[in-house]
Amino acid sequence: MELFSYLERHDYEQVVFCHDGAAGLKAIIAIHDTTLGPALGGCRMWTYASEEEALVDALRLARGMTYKAAAAGLNLGGGKTVIIGNPKTDKSEALFRALGRYIQSLGGRYITAEDVGTNVHDMDLIHLETEYVTGVSQAYGSSGNPSPMTALGVFRGLQATAKVVYGSDDVAGRTVAIQGLGSVGWALAELLHRHGAKLVVTDIHPDVLRRAEAEFGAQVVAPAEIFSVACDIFSPCALGAVLNDETIPRLRCEAIAGSANNQLAEDRHGDMLHERGILYAPDYVINAGGLINVADELEGYQPERARQKVERIYDILLNLYDLAEREGIPSHRAADRMAEARIAQMRQVRSTFIRGERDALSRKGDARG
Numbered sequence: 001m002e003l004f005s006y007l008e009r010h011d012y013e014q015v016v017f018c019h020d021g022a023a024g025l026k027a028i029i030a031i032h033d034t035t036l037g038p039a040l041g042g043c044r045m046w047t048y049a050s051e052e053e054a055l056v057d058a059l060r061l062a063r064g065m066t067y068k069a070a071a072a073g074l075n076l077g078g079g080k081t082v083i084i085g086n087p088k089t090d091k092s093e094a095l096f097r098a099l100g101r102y103i104q105s106l107g108g109r110y111i112t113a114e115d116v117g118t119n120v121h122d123m124d125l126i127h128l129e130t131e132y133v134t135g136v137s138q139a140y141g142s143s144g145n146p147s148p149m150t151a152l153g154v155f156r157g158l159q160a161t162a163k164v165v166y167g168s169d170d171v172a173g174r175t176v177a178i179q180g181l182g183s184v185g186w187a188l189a190e191l192l193h194r195h196g197a198k199l200v201v202t203d204i205h206p207d208v209l210r211r212a213e214a215e216f217g218a219q220v221v222a223p224a225e226i227f228s229v230a231c232d233i234f235s236p237c238a239l240g241a242v243l244n245d246e247t248i249p250r251l252r253c254e255a256i257a258g259s260a261n262n263q264l265a266e267d268r269h270g271d272m273l274h275e276r277g278i279l280y281a282p283d284y285v286i287n288a289g290g291l292i293n294v295a296d297e298l299e300g301y302q303p304e305r306a307r308q309k310v311e312r313i314y315d316i317l318l319n320l321y322d323l324a325e326r327e328g329i330p331s332h333r334a335a336d337r338m339a340e341a342r343i344a345q346m347r348q349v350r351s352t353f354i355r356g357e358r359d360a361l362s363r364k365g366d367a368r369g
């Protein structure tokens with residue numbers, strides 16, 4: 001991979017390779033853009049097939065966070081960490097504390113949180129070395145696990161999507177097919193069930209499927225079948241790149257609204273969905289609930305205020321669909337346009353000089369004295 005060409009193509013600011021032999025740490029912190037504020041994004045731990053795969057994941061996820069924060073109206077930039085390792089066998093106190101020291105060394109340019117493969121306990125270990133971590137234990141006045149808020153945001157976004165497709169945001173009687181009943185997928189299934197939706201579900205773990213059958217009366221299908229299930233709304237809540245050349249022709253839904261990051265394998269797959277008349281809720285807009293929740297910690301966490309901000313995903317998506325309609329463009333392109341416009345405007349606003357600590361004229365006096 002030509003690293004600098006890649007960084008140039010999408011205008012990345014910084015990539016930090018973190019190595020600590022004694023702690024067994026191999027991690028990459030990618031900072032995409034800090035125009036709006038410090039880069040905030042989770043820390044993923046995964047058994048990557050190669051170092052290049054880990055680097056590309058960090059870079060793609062970091063860029064997604066820039067767009068997620070911008071579209072959600074947050075004053076944050078985009079960044080992400082990936083740790084190369086098996087989250088089941090390779091975790092240790094030393095590993096997370098070593099990472100915490102690297103994060104501290106960035107002086108607040110990057111703030112971390114949970115992601116796939118990490119949890120609140122891991123964040124607590126990072127917290128021993130740095131303040132620049134969110135989603136630590138609630139005992140520290142933190143917001144804890146972000147997944148329920150992510151699920152709430154996806155639920156509200158799904159309702160907004162239903163409103164555009166069916167003229168009503170009532171999900172009662174609608175069939176929603178959920179891929180992945182993990183932290184977010186399960187909480188989303190609970191909300192949908194409570195509001196009267198019919199569920200079709202899949203996962204690679206049979207026990208969670210049995211529970212969904214028992215608790216929600218959900219219809220269970222095999223993982224490979226979820227794409228061709230006849231449903232109103234398909235909700236990808238597992239992996240990235242699930243909307244691709246192979247799966248899109250098989251879809252039998254009218255809309256897509258799920259939590260997974262980087263759902264489109266490539267941008268052109270959003271165009272394919274548009275051509276097929278399937279309304280796509282852009283992933284980084286609908287799944288911003290977790291980010292909005294952890295970001296509230298930066299102002300002193302207030303759960304009710306955070307919840308109200310997460311609820312706004314409903315209106316943000318309605319505005320986005322309206323923009324797409326007016327401009328005659330697919331929703332994923334409207335989302336990019338909305339996020340990029342905000343970053344460009346704020347870059348302009350911030351270019352006005354305001355005296356900072358280091359520009360103080362009084363320093364002249366200090367030098368004389």
Ligand SMILES: NC(=O)C1=CN([C@@H]2O[C@H](COP(=O)(O)OP(=O)(O)OC[C@H]3O[C@@H](n4cnc5c(N)ncnc54)[C@H](O)[C@@H]3O)[C@@H](O)[C@H]2O)C=CC1
Pocket residue numbers: 116117146147148150179180181182183184185202203204205223237238239240259260261287288290291
């Ligand atoms: N947890 C959060 O607050 C946020 C999560 N996301 C994204 O949402 C997605 C889900 O996140 P979590 O629920 O936290 O992760 P998780 O790891 O708790 O759940 C993922 C679920 O998907 C299942 N799964 C994996 N491969 C599958 C396959 N091929 N077919 C069917 N099911 C499969 C897993 O068994 C697991 O139950 C991820 O893409 C994550 O990046 C995005 C924003 C915030």
Ligand SMILES: O=C(O)CCC(=O)C(=O)O
Pocket residue numbers: 040041042043068113114115135146261287288289290291294
């Ligand atoms: O939800 C989190 O833990 C932080 C935000 C994030 O990394 C994400 O939205 O992917």
